Amino acid sequence: MTSAAFFNFSLKKVLVQEPDSLKRARLKIVFVTLVLSILKVVILLPIVFGNIPDNQLYRLYFVFALYLLLTKYLLSRPDNINVVSHIIISTGVLAVWSNLFFFGQQLNLITIQFMFMVSFVGYYLINSRFAVIYSLVAIFPVMVYLLTNKAWHLGKTTQELPSPAFEITVLMNFSTMVIIHYMFYKAFRDNVNEKEKLNKQLHQNIAETKALADSRSVFLSTMSHELRTPLNAVIGMTSLIRDTATKEQGENLDILEFSATSLLTLVNDILDYNKSENDKIALEPIPVHLPVLLHKVCTGLQQKANEKGIKLLLEVDDHLNDKWVITDPTRLTQIIYNLVGNAIKFTEYGHVSIKATAVSLDEEQIIIDFSVSDTGIGIPDDRQQLIFEPFVQASADTTRRYGGTGLGLAIVKRLLGLFNSEIKLESKQNEGSVFSFDVKFELYTGSIAAIPLSSGIHNSLAGLNVLIAEDNPINALLLVKLLSKWNINTIVTKNGQEAIDAHLAGSFDVVLMDLHMPVKDGYQAAIYIRALNDGCKATIPLIALTASVSHNIYDKIKQAGMDDYLSKPFQSVALYQKLERVYAGKKSQPLQNAT
The missing domain is CATH 1.20.200 (Fumarase C; Chain A, domain 2)
Structure with missing residues (x-):
């Protein structure tokens, strides 16, 4: 006044x-x-x-x-x-x-x-x-x-x-x-x-804000489904064609796959940030061998580093070679992948180095320091805190030259919060940056033989009978072509009701079930199958294939009685591993999302 x-x-x-x-x-x-x-x-x-x-x-x-x-x-x-x-x-x-x-x-x-x-x-x-x-x-x-x-x-x-x-x-x-x-x-x-x-x-504003947030989440989930479904076909078909492509065609396919993967990364960044903003991300504890996980991350980014002519170095503490830890491999991979991908993007010459060092170890826990360093453009002092905010990059020139959503580091910061850790940054402009963080892991003390390991893809699934429930004809064709490479017999249905009818009339070892279909969706079809009086048909392994990224998708799948799921676009290795277990006669356990 x-x-x-x-x-x-x-x-x-x-x-x-x-x-x-x-x-x-x-x-x-x-x-x-x-x-x-x-x-x-x-x-x-x-x-x-x-x-x-x-x-x-x-x-x-x-x-x-x-x-x-x-x-x-x-x-x-x-x-x-x-x-x-x-x-x-x-x-x-x-x-x-x-x-x-x-x-x-x-x-x-x-x-x-x-x-x-x-x-x-x-x-x-x-x-x-x-x-x-x-x-x-x-x-x-x-x-x-x-x-x-x-x-x-x-x-x-x-x-x-x-x-x-x-x-x-x-x-x-x-x-x-x-x-x-x-x-x-x-x-x-x-x-x-x-x-x-x-x-x-205020209550009215809160209700309107909540409705707006819910509608935004629904919109993003819907858009994700609509984007990931065709991306699944693009990436999957690219992988299939590469096996018979000439050298020149292979180069073109590499460009196509890189573009599709980049688009998928942008979609995932936006969705992951939306989920983290609404506290809808939870860590799934799984036994993990960190040297293997870090090696996979480096392998996945090696081509990107080679294209820029920079070295990608990995240094893992020898103390970790015989240690398995309990953690969420998907989220930990996402953190390291974002940091290393950023480092490669902003480095024109020199190297990018990833280090994992054990700083504390006892019988139950281990504290590991992760660091990603580069010889890139560096970050000015006055921007070093701002870059962890959503949609913010070091400068407008950075956005024009290097692109990106500006969400990567914001997602890293929020994901590290789930690990009770925080990101640290040391950087000098035009000299490079070092991003580091510490994570305390529980040591895995069970039998390593019980852990499902990646066995690669072999033509050992001949004779497996698979029922496919997929309303998208391109994705259905992709599955048929992919499974035929492994000598698997397939029948395709276009909705949940057709899948039920085919299952009752035929004999199948596993059902690959899309979730969003007309007439009966995947959930309704799974519930119906689990309620059958025929014990053999009621217990058939059901694997969901979905482009949905709803935060409660795993709970809904379990409630419907399905055993496992893959989110689109999926890696052929991940699908092969799941079918390999069915082929081996083992009942599939509810697993984590594989991408």
Whole structure:
């Protein structure tokens, strides 16, 4: 609230500038207290003039002049309402003391009124600490008087106000109390109503925001499904054609696959950030051999490094060679892949180095320091914290030259939060950067033989009968071509109901079930199959194939009775491993998403 003009005499002009209802009420209470006090003096002066001692008359003059000045000061400097409030309450305290020990020298009704006004007005106008102090100072002389005078009554003395001045003073004091109480109650009620109105608006805004967030999540999930479905066909067909392609065709296929994979990376970044923003990512603990995981990451990025003519170096602590840890390999891979991919992107010459070093080890846990260093463009000091914010890169020039969504490091930061870790950065512009983080892992103490290891792809699935439920003809064709390479027999159905009918009529070893299909979707078909009376048909392995990335997709698949799933686009190795288990006669356990 700004100060009003010095010659302002309007309370309304002051109140218009104050948005807070309680502060407006305080201004009104102070103003009314001053005006009523001035009015009281104006009424009393003609009555008591010449009928009371001079010292009492001078006190009335002083109060009249003081309150006039305070009224003017309040209207011109409303921000200083606390100063005015303190002065008003102080005059009330002085009135109590002077009435008892200087003027009347006896307890009377007016003195008690002033004591009460000091107490409750203090709590209305100033903070509680000062109000307590003022109340005690006003009550103290009254208590002293009561304790030191065995006989007392509310009478009059020779120095008391003459009638009707005494009665008028008492009446106006009571009127002031009633008006102040009413004004504060009204302000309190208005404030409560205002807060209730704001709360209703807040609840409405929260509901609208939640609906908007839910619709955004649904939109992103839908767009993901629509984008990942054709990408599955592009990447899958590229992989199939490469086996019979010429050298020139292979180079073209590499470009095609790189473009499709880059597009998939962008889609995944946006979806992963959306899920992390809504706290819908949870880590899935799996036994992992870190040297193998890091080697796979480097292998996947080696071609990208070779194209830029830079070295990609991997250094793994020897202490990790015989250690298995419990962690989420998908998310850990995502963190390292993003960091290494960024390092390669922003490095024009030199090298990118990945290091994993054991910094602490006992029988149950191990702490590993991961670092990714490069000899790239580096990051200016004033941008080193900003680059971990979503959609932010080191500069506009960086975005133009290197592209990207600016989500990679934001996702890394949020994923590391799930590992109870944080990213650290050391960088000098034009000299390179070092990103590092520590993670505490639990050591895996079970049998390594029980861990499913990648066995590669061999033509050992001949004779396996697979029922495919897929409404997208391109993806269905891709599956048929892929499975035929492994000498697998296939039957294709276009929806869940056709899949049920084919399953009842034929004999299959496993069903590859798309989730979003017409007539009956994959969930409905799975529930129906699991409810069959024929025990053999009801227990057939069901593997879901879906382009959906809904955060609760795994729970929904389990509830429908399916054993496993792959998200599109999937790696042929991942599908092969799952079918290999079926071929070996082992019942598939619910596994993690493989991509």
